[in-house]
Amino acid sequence: KLKGWTSPKDVILKVAGILTVKGGTGAIVEYHGPGVDSISCTGMATICNMGAEIGATTSVFPYNARMEAYLKSTGRHDIASAANSYKNLLTPDPKAPYDQLIEIDLSTLEPHVNGPFTPDLANPISKLGEIAKKNDWPIDIKVGLIGSCTNSSYEDMGRCASIVKEALSHGVKSKIPFNVTPGSEQVRATIERDGIAQTLRDFGGTVLANACGPCIGQWDRKDVKKGDKNTIVTSYNRNFTGRNDANPATHCFVTSPELVTALSLAGRLDFNPLTDSLKGKDGKEFKLSDPFADELPAKGFDPGQDTYEHPPADGSKVKVDVSPTSDRLQLLEPFDKWDGKDLSDLTILIKVKGKCTTDHISAAGPWLKYRGHLDNISNNMFITATNAENGELNKVRNLQTGEWGPVPATARAYKAAGVRWCVVGDENYGEGSSREHAALEPRHLGGRAIIVKSFARIHETNLKKQGLLPLTFANPSDYDKIQPSDKISLLGLNDLAPGKQVECEIKHKDGKSERIKLNHSLNEQQISWFKAGSALNRMKEIAAGK
Known part of the structure; x- marks a missing residue:
């Protein structure tokens, strides 16, 4: 069981060290065993919260008394009662097979x-x-x-x-x-x-x-x-x-x-x-005791201020009025619908080398004030991603002019010239937060496909929602075949279907070409998003009876 200075956070930090940031990709991570009951409900939540850091699809714990206590403490007695009625279904299945089993002794976990x-x-x-x-x-x-x-x-x-x-x-x-x-x-x-x-x-x-x-x-x-x-x-x-x-x-x-x-x-x-001492104001040394606290507040939780604003019963007359001069707010324009043709001769905006998280694709910090203005926040696109061509940040070659420049400015130049582009990336592309802007920005600036060795799951789904094609190399070593000056054609898109590979033609600068296979994880619904231009476009079509 957990004890002393060891906390629930240390469980997921240990697991991350074992599985790495991509080891849980495509997997459900289930925590079970006698040590589970020594972890508070909120401690389990911390562990599951960080499941994204190992690429997990989701993380689960079996239902137990500590979850019940938390639900009741937060005023959800009805949910606790319902969970108690079905708790036999909310526990690990006996003799369940697992793809991988990791054993951690909580009593000795550091x-x-x-x-x-x-x-x-x-x-x-x-x-x-x-x-x-x-x-x-x-x-x-x-x-x-x-x-x-x-x-x-x-x-x-x-x-x-x-x-x-x-x-x-x-x-x-x-x-x-x-x-x-x-x-x-x-x-x-x-x-x-x-x-x-x-x-x-x-x-x-x-x-x-x-x-x-x-x-x-x-x-x-x-x-x-x-x-x-x-x-x-x-x-x-x-x-x-x-x-x-x-x-x-x-x-x-x-x-x-x-x-x-x-x-x-x-x-x-x-x-x-655990071993070192500190010096007090009196000059004497002392060691810190093991931390301790109540799991739940004795007086119950204080919900604090209720800042929720109910929407109007009839929203049909509500006008969204955004100043045309605002640099922080901008109404979204629908993305263009797929024209039914193959994506031929795509220019490579950037071939990314190494780690490319959603922070690399859409930086946060000072840029967050523009998150309501897609065009302005797009000026942060890929500015901290490493360009495989020169090993530098935010410096790519404009293949039309031959000039070097910032990634967003180059993408804008391509868009203005009607040049469609793609991105080539490395492993676990898009790991980290589920930042929607990391998918919105490439689409807004003219991107049509992202071709990588492997994706982080959430970002891959976000790309699909914005009408971009997320594709992976059937042979990861094909990443090395693509040069930043190449043209990429994605063929046979009229026959795009779940589980069917996409043919990719690589045209090299010297006039030679070669073909490789690309995989995708699009289902029928997601293919309809691509054809409509985005998931929102498809929803609008459905609402119109199309």
């Missing part, structure tokens, strides 16, 4: 700190300092950040508060800026009522809005300059390059809220609260 730059680089806390020094990672921590949708339950915040209270009793506070992001209005209101938020403030913490803040890059960071090498520790779910503060030199590590709190006390990455 706290982990994963990173930097990827959530699957697993570092046990006992080895972190040694590994950091070996890799020349900055040892001094600049900022500690806890919370987010992943890791800000009442129990999480309470365990952090227990650490803080002990530190304050010795006269010490956080050595570094310490930011707290409640993951919901309910958690914010409840920790305010119960004094937990104030305890964290007494520690030197700043309680931020319960929203997507530094986790997604909404952080106007002032303590370091862009390009300055530094370390931050968070209890968020992912830590891709530049994600939190738009600084590619920031080494972000993902861990539990408890470890973030302890590391913020020490201010160093090589501090291990």
